[in-house]
Amino acid sequence: MFNFEQQINQTRQQAAEAGFSGSAIVDAHPSKGIVRIKISTSPPESLASFVTNYLQFLNMSLGAMNVEARIHIAEEEKD
Numbered sequence: 001m002f003n004f005e006q007q008i009n010q011t012r013q014q015a016a017e018a019g020f021s022g023s024a025i026v027d028a029h030p031s032k033g034i035v036r037i038k039i040s041t042s043p044p045e046s047l048a049s050f051v052t053n054y055l056q057f058l059n060m061s062l063g064a065m066n067v068e069a070r071i072h073i074a075e076e077e078k079d
Helices: 004-015 044-064
Strands: 021-029 034-042
Touching: 034 044
Parallel strands: none
Antiparallel strands: 021 034
């Protein structure tokens, strides 16, 4: 039998061994259908890649629930 908790723990261990960690704040308004997430990562230069990959995961999860998602990724501000 497939154990999701075991897979999650293995993934967490692999991330720790690679020196990756982070934190997130989730703000939800269920009756309005609003979920906002603020993420920070260590190392900080991993943030853009992590968020982009997480968006793909989120899109896949929504699709599995028969929810069509349109995702917009903002262009980075130019200095």
